[in-house]
Amino acid sequence: MLIKGYLDGPLVAGESLLARPGFWPNHLLAMCGDGACAERPVPEWFGDDGADVDALSEVLFDPERWPVFRVPAEDGPGAVVIYRNLVGDYGTDYLLTHPDGSRAQQIAGREGDAPGIGLTWHELVRIADNPPAAADGAQDGAVRLLLLLPLLADADLPEAARERITVALTATRAPQDTAATTADHLLAHLERRSRHDPTWESPLSGSRTAGQRSGTP
Structure with missing residues (x-):
């Protein structure tokens, strides 16, 4: 697979992994891994267990195959x-794409929080x-929605x-009786962001974006 503007790695379509047990804990628990949540994050918040997470981790983090999850949009950037x-430099990259198929633009990389971009x-x-x-x-x-939730930076x-996040969680197998609490855990990181932070930027507003691993201008 090739993505215009992204030069790194052996990219493969990853959408078939979205329904696999263990995907959502692998993708979202990192949002609560820096002390934002009062409780220890556990896969059971998403209806999975540790064995599910470990098994899928071997696929998601294979240096020989980098899963790509595409979220195109009808009426604007996707x-x-x-x-x-990359061995020694594992992480998650988020790119904006354009309907005309022109070069993708990297807006964030997740090795933890990315303040100021989202x-x-x-x-x-x-x-x-x-x-x-x-x-x-x-x-x-x-x-x-859940794939892109780590990009949410709106205080x-x-x-x-x-409620929207709660509904999305239950639609992806999270337990109904705890989904609202899980949504609160996922949003807790926003409380650390200043409501009046002058450095906060949205890449869709035309403002400056994060440093580019992809080499785009």
Whole structure:
């Protein structure tokens, strides 16, 4: 697989992994791994267990095959999530893509928190809710929302955000009786962001973006 503007790695389509047990803990528990959550993050928040997580980790973090999760959008920029399995430099890269197929633009890499860069809730929902009918990639709205949730950097969330994330979690096998609490855990990292941080930027607003691993300008 080739992605214009991204020069690293043996990329492979990863969408078939989205329904595998252990995917969502691998993808989302890192949001709570830096002390943002009062409780120790556990895979059971997503309806999985440690064995599920370990088994899928071997696939997700294979240096010979870097899974790519495509989230194209009908009416504007979409996104791509890449598991960058470079030995000694593991991480997750997030790229913006454009409907005309021009070069992708890296906006963030997750080796922890990425302050100052991210999407507003409105931007995140716009991408999640507008999959092109004929494009390759993730089509389900709940899956698309959760794939891009680590990019959320909006401290002024609407009341509906928590419920929307709760519904997305239950749609991807999280236990219904604890999904709302899991949503709170996932959003807890936003409380550490200043509501008036002058360095906060949305890459979709045309402002400056993060340093580019991909080599894009």
